[in-house]
Amino acid sequence: TPAKDLTIWEDAQKMIEKARRDGVETVWDRFEQQQPGCKFCELGLTCKNCNMGPCRISLKEDGKMQRGVCGADGDVIVARNFGRFVAGGSAGHSDHGRDLIEVLEAITEGEAHDYKISDEDKLRRVSAELGISVDNRETMAIAKDLVEACFADFGSRRKELGFVSRVPEVRREIWKKYKVMPRGVDREIAEMMHRTHMGCDNDAVSTLLHSAKTALADGWGGSMIGTELSDIIFGVPTPSRSQVNLGVIKADMVNILVHGHNPVVSEMVLAAARNPEMIAQAQKAGAEGINIGGLCCTGNELLGRQGIPMAGNHLMTELAIVTGAVEAVVVDYQCIMPSMVQVAACYHTKFITTADKAQFTGATHISFNTATAADQAKEIIEMAIAAYALRDQSRVEIPVAAVDTITGFSNEALLNMLGGSLDPLLDAVKEGSIRGVAAIVGCNNPKFQHDSQNVGLAKELIKKDILVLATGCITTAAGKAGLLVPEGSEMAGPGLKKICSALKIPPVLHFGSCVDNSRVIHLCGLIANALGVDISDLPVWGSSPEWYSEKAVAIGLYCVASGIPVHIGTPPQITGSKLVTDIALNGLENIFGAAFLVEPDYVKAAEKMDERIKLKRLSLGL
Ligand code: BF8
Known part of the structure; x- marks a missing residue:
């Protein structure tokens, strides 16, 4: 395959060609070697959870191989596999979060001299939010309590996670109603592994609800702790x-x-x-x-x-x-x-x-x-x-010259830019200069021409006056495409362009790493509370057009369960079950007021996202 078909970037194309000359195997070579993929696996219809199998379920309705040796049908197997996928992603983010608690703990114990608390203000702010008394107390004493509070969120001692206080009340009621209020981070992940052991949760809907609960423990728990403690230790990002x-x-x-x-x-x-x-x-x-x-x-x-x-x-x-x-x-x-x-x-x-x-x-x-x-x-x-x-x-061959960017936005930086209040942003949304907000989570996947979807979607959205927040691997893509500088707003619609010029900001705001999607849900919570509505009422979207990882699915699911619809470019391995697929695309909407959209074509995706934004604006009376 010619390198230009594999990636949209000149630097990548030149290096793929050099790799070929140098005899170096790359991800694209291995992707080709793996084709065609296993259909059973692609559909999610294989089960390796016990040693009576491995089993696979046939889509042919001739009565054979409709159930695994244990008797699990395709719906149960697909749901179980999906649940473990989400647990894997949630574990990754959350274990990362835990590592930061341990660093903060080591700082408070005087055992990490090379690290320090860089942002005392944030330490106090976050601690107060978690109910820790901060008045007239020494920094280290507060930090010790914060360490304990965060560790407690990982175990099973608490009824619900500390940062759930950031979630609008109406949303919390939904979580209680469907029993998906996240408790300890480790607890939900361990319970997912338990439920999917042979002979436990054999009802696809039940397993899927627990998948949502596990993902919520990641988003409002492990990831959020990761973000907040990183800011406290290393500083809050500023542009x-x-x-x-x-x-x-x-x-x-x-x-x-x-x-x-x-x-x-x-x-x-x-x-x-x-x-x-x-x-x-x-x-x-x-x-x-x-x-x-x-x-x-x-x-x-x-x-x-x-x-x-x-x-x-x-x-x-x-x-x-x-x-x-x-x-x-x-x-x-x-x-x-x-x-x-x-x-x-x-x-x-x-x-x-x-x-x-x-x-x-x-x-x-x-x-x-x-x-x-x-x-x-x-x-x-x-x-x-x-x-x-x-x-x-x-x-040595350095293929291109570097491209300029402005990066390092955070909720604090955004508030600062807006003069300390969300009101200017809300006003821009109300008057329609910014019609909606979409967070694009990076990732690349050799199933697509590298970054074609990431860049294509970001450009389509800003054209429609939808502000884009970028996390993870889309950052580099957006930067290379000239979308991370204020001049990038030339590519935006008239409303967004006006706001970008006034604030001197790019039309795509770099919001950090994948763990920092916690900033996105936090921001949505703040906006919903300011408007007195639920998150699912907002004209917002999440998207991961080129997603590949378990973590990306965990992010997608915690966004959906928080009320943010999510577009993805390829489906996860669930399409072997009509029931599970239908829940992902439609059923979740009835429960959480948001669901997944699978659309491999970024132009169509942007149109569908725009449609929903229109509807949400209408229902908000905008
Ligand atoms: O957490 S965007 S490819 S690097 S999973 Fe991985 Fe995807 Fe990149 Fe970061 Ni996120």
Whole structure:
């Protein structure tokens, strides 16, 4: 397949061609090798939950293979598989959130000298929200209570999660009615595993409702804790200028790319790279200095808080190494292709893992520990500097020049920009300059031409005066397309263009990493409360056109259960069950006032999203 059919970007096309010349296998090669996929799996009709099987259910109605050995039918099997998929995604986000509680705990115990509380105001604000007394109390005493409150949200001691207080009352009533009020984060995930063990929840509807509950525990629990504690420890994102694409890799520098999700490692690597002693070492090795670039969501964390440029999104991660100019890729966890080890081995690149729960055979592992973080980060930088000496400059190709962006929005930054109140935003929505808001969650999937849907949908939506919030891997795509600078509003409709010019903001606002979709649901809660309505009454959408991960489905489901309809470009593996598919596309609307829309064509998707926005505006009397 010609590279131009695989991706819309010049930097990616050139690197795919170079990979082919260099004999490097990429995600697209492996995708092709996997075709055709297994139909039973695609439909969700395989079950491997016990050893009487594995089983598969036939769609032919000839009486054979209509049930697994245990007797489960296709609906039950599809629902069980989907439930475990959601549990996997929720576990990923939430375990990330828990890691931040542990860092905050270590700070309060004086065991993490390299970390600090960067935003005391936010610590106090969030703690007060969770019912912790903050008046006349020392910062560390409050932080200790916050640590306990957050840990409690993971167990089964509480009746409901702390941040559920941010959810409009009417929505909470719906959750109570359908028994999906999330309790402990770990509890819902463990219960999902229990329910889907052979012989437990054998009713698709019941399993799906618990899937929603598990996802809500992620969104309003694990993810929200992850976001809020990251802000407290590393600072609340504020808009700043930066750059994106493979052009952020510099031929004359020691290039280190951070990849994964948790800022706990990448922030330390960044701090070490700024250390004059390290820079001097790099210069001694013949480089101009040390350059840090981001990949995927930990890239988003650094981009939002520190303005560190973004080298690429999910499908760019292998290609970044193919430039031949990357000394080290430092990873923590999630969305890191195991193939990175093999790609790195084709060049002089060190592939360094840091999380004991995400180890890769063939990688250099540094068991990262908050007590020794700065020293370990220094060790990583030294490895990269040593690798620089091994770089073969004749194999270096940096395909394009970097593109400018303004990134790092957050609810706080937004409020600040609006002068401290949501009113100007609400007024813009009321008068129709901004007709609605859509949050696009990144991801790439080789099932689509890379980023074609992400960019296409964002452009269609802003044309219709729908403000776009970008999280995760769409950030890089939007940046490359010129949508993350105020001038990008030239591509927007007249209303949105007017607002963007007045506020000097881009038509697509970078709202952080995937965990930061908690900012999006929080914002929706704030807007709904300000208008005195439910979240499902708002002219809002979530979308993940090129989604691939379990986490993306967890996000989609917690948005839907919170009242935000969600567009996805491909269905999850549920289409083998008419019942489950119908619930996802329609039934959820009756329960939560929002459901999924599956539409692989971004133009049609934007039209359908727009239709609903029109209806919602009408019912709000706008
Ligand atoms: O959490 S957008 S490909 S990197 S899953 Fe992964 Fe998707 Fe990127 Fe971040 Ni989110």
